[in-house]
Amino acid sequence: MTIDKNWISLRNRNAKQFKDGLEQFIEIAKKHVNSHGEPYCPCRGCHNGKRQNTKTIYAHVIDKGFSQSYKTWVYHGEEHPNTAAIDAISNPYLFKSGSSPTAPGPEMFDAIQDVMDAFNTNKENEDEGGTSLDPEFDDLFKELNTELYPG
Known part of the structure; x- marks a missing residue:
């Protein structure tokens, strides 16, 4: 599934495209929560360092913007493009010898x-x-x- 992330770089955070993209992101984030029902917050202040409830995440992103460096949403279910190579390096025993x-x-x-x-x-x-x-x-x-x- 390809996710449209163009809304992230919009300067006008009140634009319909930005808010629609944020709402789609929130729906994705709801599937990747901790035991308290909180996903990581990708706003420019939290940078996925804190978990927040979805209402707070929405407010943070509207207020502070979406972290521009968060291109691959690994904290929200998206697989990093080099996952197989990273797995091979970090855990070589996943593969049979040779x-x-x-x-x-x-x-x-x-x-x-x-x-x-x-x-x-x-x-x-x-x-x-x-x-x-x-x-x-x-x-x-x-x-x-x-x-x-x-x-």
Whole structure:
């Protein structure tokens, strides 16, 4: 669904087009509320930093204007155009190994091992089996090599 946002940049906030656009926005905002029934307020004063009731949001936007930097209404249900790429970067385990260019591969584990080796120049920290005596690092490597969802 394409949302007409041209009304946001109108200087005359009493114009019919502005008020109609704001009313459509309020209807969208009503679907994205907290437990108190309050959506984020996109006015130039709140900048989506506060939740308000819809009557207050309407008054704020009429009085202060709609935040000009709020182009993608992510706080009101609109998906950011780069959501898939952001998900891949922030949570690479959403993808099976090799299905995404950002999915971690064996080279990541090698890099971690190289960094650990650089800090562990003293071989006294290894037991006879060649594993480190620091259980925290051993546990981290076990976690890294464990499938999040087996199968």
